[in-house]
Amino acid sequence: MFPYSNHAVVPPSFLRNRFDNGITPEHDDPFPNSPESDSPESSTTGSVCLDPDCHEPHSSESDYPTTDTTEPEYIDPGLREPHSHGVFFVTESSEARKMPPTNGYTSKVRVLDRYKVVGFISSGTYGRVYKAVGHNGMAGEFAIKKFKPDKEGETIQYTGISQSACREMALCSELSHPNMIHLVEIILEDKCIFMVFEYAEHDLLQIIQHHSQPTRHPILASAVRSILFQLLNGLLYLHTNWVLHRDLKPANIMVTSKGEVRIGDLGLARLFYKPLHSLFSGDKVVVTIWYRAPELLLGSKHYTPAVDLWAVGCIFAELLSLRPIFKGEEAKMDSKKTVPFQKNQMQKIVEILGMPTRDKWPGLIHQAEYGQLQTLSSYVREGNNGKSGLESWYWNTLRSTGYQDSPPSVTPGQQGLDLLSKLLEYDPEKRLTAEQALQHPYFTANGEKVSANCFEGMSTQYPSRRVSQDDNDIRTSSLPGTKRNGFPDDSLAGRPTKRMKD
Template sequence: MFGRNFPFFNSIGGFYPRENLDSKRPSGTGYTSKVRVRDKYHIVGFISSGTYGRVYKAIGKDGRKGEYAIKKFKPDKEGEIIQYTGLSQSAIREMALCSELDHPNVVQLAEIILEDKCIFMVFEYTEHDLLQIIHHHTQPQRHAIPAPMIKSILFQLLNGLLYLHTNWVLHRDLKPANILVTSSGAVRIGDLGLARLFYKPLNSLYSGDKVVVTIWYRAPELLMGSRHYTPAVDLWAVGCIFAELLSLRPIFKGEEAKMDSKKTVPFQRNQMMKIIDIMGLPRKETWPGLVSMPEFSQLQSLAMSRGYLNRQCNLEGWYQSCLKNNGYSQASTAGTPGAEGFDLLSRLLEYDPTKRISAREALEHPYFTTGTPVTANCFAGYEGKYPHRRVTQDDNDIRSGSLPGTKRSGLPDDSLMGRAAKRLKE
């Protein structure tokens, strides 16, 4: 199903060389049992935690050169390994997909290890992610992200997304934290825990599944209650990421409404307001499918109560203000995303998912085919330095599960890290 030699799409001509990851990845990536993680990898420290479990930085042993990120999944009932009930659907999906996917702009899985009823996914290590890069540029005395860097990041992101969509995979959770960047400037789409296969004709992917896509990057059709996910939901998220790279803040920063006691999914009123403030009120004349959306009556009520009935799109005003405030040249030069950048952004943030630009169409857009050539290394020409990803070796921090800059899951101390931290102190 998934091609091993999928071409690295380049609308400008030629192909970008992919980094040599074959030395890290065993032939036929699969599950390895009767192998202990510590026998193959030296644990450097703890990176982050979340609802899925924990992530550690490691260095390969016995000829396995390079750095790795090891993702340890927690069982369904944390702390009850004896009564182990299995892995979540999210973990199973991620393992199944990552074992097959192979593309220079999708994170590379080295192997999966089963040890003492715990699952470890071993990935290539990436030093940065877009959230970290954006945060770096928001600090005092720092400037906006260079326009050529944004162009390279966006091109590589769309290139990886084209590969996923061509192979019938929806990511469903694209956001800056899930877009990884290597120290050599290669962009990788990461965290496929919410990814799903899709088909034509489309089947409903709802089926009681929780609503996906982090609220700030959630497409309007999902906010309107659509239960049929299409590749267009990922393209809306790319548009939000593009805008955030330009402005250094989320373009639609709404507050998520939580489920009530009856587990009914609420209308995300505040998030829809943030979108309407910039994009204007969606209308049935330009989005015919709008009237059939489950939350259409809620949208009408919102428009009446907030005075949105005559609200028009102001994305161009937002874009020009963003260029001015962040020091981008107003003229069409190498130092600005220009008019082509706005056109691409507006096509990514199209309300109607059937009209929204596809990954393939986006890669052929004049934003990429004119002006400064796209580079395979997004850091090319940039003289600044980004900080390394934080890795901690402190036992107390690990036990607390409350590290600054990480997801706070409250997970207990981990046996893998506990032994590693002890060795590091010795």
């Protein structure tokens, strides 16, 4: 029988106490962005592109802005182990390992017991990525992301894990989808975090670059369609699960050797289910500048999943033209850490899309930087022949990249333009959602099925990811870290970087 019929009323004093502890149910954090928030790398800024008008196709990846700030002088202490060639992680001194396990932390799993590192892939503010294979017959190849440990003086210290690493670890552990990069495991060892992912042979940046050299030749229209479909499919999964990616760009979108698209790098991703304070208050700047949506550029405090769809639009355009469509130059944060208006980036957008208007975007006047828009008007480039700016950009691009006009299977065509214009829609409320975009006739127009293998029917074979096996090479990268193997670092190339993060 139900117990509390003779239990009458539960000690009400107890319940009342709950209300007296000063912690009300939905207490908003009054210091959402305390000056000392947790990131060791907050608000660093990089250098500015000196050549605003460079219209070159990407000659190297170093051309790309990142959400990371580059750090000078980061010497990875885990790069070399004296006695074993080709091993990049150093495990802690045996002395530390002998510590009694009672109070301190010792990892039960050791990364080098499980994986053999075969090379270095890339580095960023977060740390470095290595290519590895499994020991003991574990099949497959892996990419191990090693978060940079913090150092105080010469020794590595535990200083608290950055919020973005926490988010990435938690989200990657939770999420699972064929169009998301697959997390194998996370190993916390010797003050370092190792996230082990499946290895993906390619990424969109690499593919775009392959098509830019030696001469520009278009990515197969069917491949573009497949890539975009898979990308949107992964994004739909993220958004359905209330996750904003906030850093979509070609370099973060992996492609496996089987032509499967995998969204990667959840370092800036976060849940947006009923946030207690505006997303802006948490992370002042999100999304790499060239892919940043207009509402972000205009200072919107409450942004939505639509920011990811804008980035998809930019990526779509870039797959077609093999160049970033809005290649602006980033204005740097001033010493007061106020976020500047990104005038140059906004101008690049306006040059192609025209000025946003209140008619088309009713929320426009509520944007914090609305006033700044007036300073741009003189830059507007008129579309010719009554075509909109985007329309003429689109057809010119298809022509100059080398897409044929017919048959319909070899060109992204009119439907491609329609989809692009609905992704690059100023008003975030009107911009297509991932779900709507997937329904777009662009994907069904020719009656062809979109392939789950973006390389299907392709004769070209993309080169494998460059992986360095040279110890020396890696040591020298202690100069400003090599962004990717073989290319000079961002900071050397003098390019915009950005992220200030949580």
